Amino acid sequence: MxxxxxxxxxxxxxxxxxxxxxxxxxxxxxxxxxxxxxxxxxxxxxxxxxxxxxxxxxxxxxxxxxxxxxxxxxxxxxxxxxxxxxxxxxxxxxxxxxxxxxxxxxxxxxxxxxxxxxxxxxxxxxxxxxxxxxxxxxxxxxxxxxxxxxxxxxxxxxxxxxxxxxxxxxxxxxxxxPTVREADGLAMSSRNAYLSAEERTVAAVVPAVMAEAVERLRAGAAVAEVEAAAVARLEAAGFGPVDYVQAHDGEAMERLGPGPVGTGARVFVAAWLGKTRLIDNWAV
Known part of the structure; x- marks a missing residue:
């Protein structure tokens, strides 16, 4: 050692x-x-x-x-x-x-x-x-x-x-x-230690929702529609409040929408699961 x-x-x-x-x-x-x-x-x-x-x-x-x-x-x-x-x-x-x-x-x-x-x-x-x-x-x-x-x-x-x-x-x-992730895709964070065993299982919904959002944006879906669907899916899984799911430019942090996203876009999420606030972002 x-x-x-x-x-x-x-x-x-x-x-x-x-x-x-x-x-x-x-x-x-x-x-x-x-x-x-x-x-x-x-x-x-x-x-x-x-x-x-x-x-x-x-x-x-x-x-x-x-x-x-x-x-x-x-x-x-x-x-x-x-x-x-x-x-x-x-x-x-x-x-x-x-x-x-x-x-x-x-x-x-x-x-x-x-x-x-x-x-x-x-x-x-x-x-x-x-x-x-x-x-x-x-x-x-x-x-x-x-x-x-x-x-x-x-x-x-x-x-x-x-x-x-x-x-x-x-x-x-x-x-x-680069973001380092657990086997189920959850971004590693010191605050993950706050999650109960049950909450830790639910937390894997975050990377799943992000992956779906990125896939839909790459396919040309409307930004507002993708953001709303991601929020709804997180809330249905037990997250709340969902502070945001938003697509932004990856350099100037300008809000994107309503049309198709361009090069350098990223999707950002922050959502509460019990007493733990989880954040993540994925490149589109």
Missing amino acids: SPRPAIVRTVADLRQQVAAWRAAGKRVAMVPTMGALHAGHLSLVRLGLETCDHVVASIFVNPAQFAPHEDFDAYPRGEGRDAELLGAAGCGLIFAPGVEVMYPPGFATAVTVAGVSGPLEGEKRPQFFGGVATVVSKLLIQCGPDVALFGEKDYQQLLVIKRMARDLDLPVEIIGG
Whole structure:
């Protein structure tokens, strides 16, 4: 078994190790996470090692992206297990700061990204992308990696981070890693741990509905008709509320319809199953 990576908790210690790697001529990748790791996170570590010599993974449950009524306190945590998984995947360093490091007393700055953050999650969770953009910009500045990797399961988030890095001239390449799925197609997510055994069986309806929607859109069906049918099927399976099933452009996040979709379109879904909110997206 690979040794656990060293864990640093201050920006100074993080920068010291990254500087040592750079002095040796090495390239560095970063995988920001909130912990509770699964195979999707680990695939990003391995993807980072394809182009870089070392990978830094951050573990920080970011309070700024949770609304007061959301699951910040309940969000799954387990640093020891995460460290073992990261070591086995080849991660070279873990940055696990406390809230006081990321948001010290008097912290008064926020990063907001317009445009791509507006629809879907931007409407349903208006605090979310501001919290994400702020914490990710800090992590990238703190670490200074050559490459940073994020999963395509959170596709809109990936677009927000790419826009933020481009607009702020951050010297880092943002790479999206493919969504990793369970055997029945359900997108891997730390929040899947909230599902009961019965709910986990029902959850497989999400990828089935998405696959059908994509097939119908490729065949030329009307966008509004496909979206409505997908919502109805999810509700019939026991999901509720269904926050959205919508087709959007995969670059500007513009809403599509009513005619046939074009190149680059994606279908996005967010739906509640009991107390668990599942999200996914599929390329058309």
